[in-house]
Amino acid sequence: MYEFITEGMSCNNCVKHVTKALKEADPAAEVQIDLSQQRVRVKSEQSQQVLERAMEDAGYPVRQSTRS
Numbered sequence: 001m002y003e004f005i006t007e008g009m010s011c012n013n014c015v016k017h018v019t020k021a022l023k024e025a026d027p028a029a030e031v032q033i034d035l036s037q038q039r040v041r042v043k044s045e046q047s048q049q050v051l052e053r054a055m056e057d058a059g060y061p062v063r064q065s066t067r068s
Helices: 012-025 048-057
Strands: 002-006 030-034 039-043 062-067
Touching: 002 048, 012 030, 012 039, 012 048, 048 062
Parallel strands: none
Antiparallel strands: 002 039, 002 062, 030 039
């Protein structure tokens, strides 16, 4: 499980964009987003770098990331 703190998410449309970007990187990914805290949790077999890049390419910079 990865947790990312991002910036720029302000609405449900942003949540859809981030989820879509992560699902394109890994169709089997499980994505949970806490919009109020700008946190994205992802259960995925992809690497942390691949998932970060997917979010950043979608326009949501990652400020911090951890793996648990």
